[in-house]
Amino acid sequence: MATRAGIAHSALRFYETEGLVHSERTAGNQRRYHRSELRRIAFIRVAQRVGLSLDEIREALATLPATRAPTEKEWARLSATWRPRLDAQIAVLEGLRDQLDSCIGCGCLSFRVCRLYNPGDIAATHGPGPRYLLGDPRQGEAVD
Amino acid sequence: MATRAGIAHSALRFYETEGLVHSERTAGNQRRYHRSELRRIAFIRVAQRVGLSLDEIREALATLPATRAPTEKEWARLSATWRPRLDAQIAVLEGLRDQLDSCIGCGCLSFRVCRLYNPGDIAATHGPGPRYLLGDPRQGEAVD
DNA sequence: GTAGGACCTCAACTTCGCTCGAGGTCAAGG
């Protein structure tokens, strides 16, 4: 029933196995969720939109008090930490766009001269794409 | 040897099986790459940074002439198509940031009132996170 | 001519965030 948070029941169960949300059980073994779990789920979904992994979200949620429902202030504190992250992502994309603008005229895309092809700072993006792989510390590569 | 494009040999072979790059073979079955493949690889990596999937990159590369090496102009044409995409991504993140700013004060994160929690337009992000799943046409959900 | 390294293939494995299905249980209405 709590799937009316707008997420699939399978996702909800998955979050539970991951320790992101919690539930009690009825006598008949059915899950009952505390009202405050709704807000946790909202937090999770928004954090995902901002680009956090479930691991990071778990860490963030772990800083909340275990014995009582978090206050608005505590939620605000957590979500405030997203701001610099968003700013950084935006900055990366804008840098990329500006580089792109300066490169489109030349169509260069050469390993030797084009700064668009730049393995060095890819780790900084944390954006779309294979970030774990590209983020590998791969140093001292020749760049043709 | 062509792995000196700065990518792992495994990735190169993977791209070849995916039809993104091409090679000839020597008598001893070893791969030899044409010089122009370097630029294709550069294109692929930059396109990934912009957020394209390999499928999309394959489509884009398919519009290039098959019988001769592409001109600078053709490369420029392709990369110019990234611009609106980058702009859109930036716009999404900026919208998110602005929403976040207006929400941090209240710490709301409520399904009922907070616009940050907005399943409807998630499909538009194409950013990080589970975009295939979130992109599902899921309509008419109650949003408590 | 032989040792070493660089290449080859192919299948299996990784991570993340879930979804799907089979097979079983629970609760409420008629």
Place this chain on the structure above:
DNA sequence: CCTTGACCTCGAGCGAAGTTGAGGTCCTAC
């Protein structure tokens, strides 16, 4: 009492973008 539908568990699978490893071949230098 029985049916129906909503819940339960557990394991398997997906999709993207590769990586890893075993086992085999090739080429170059000494």
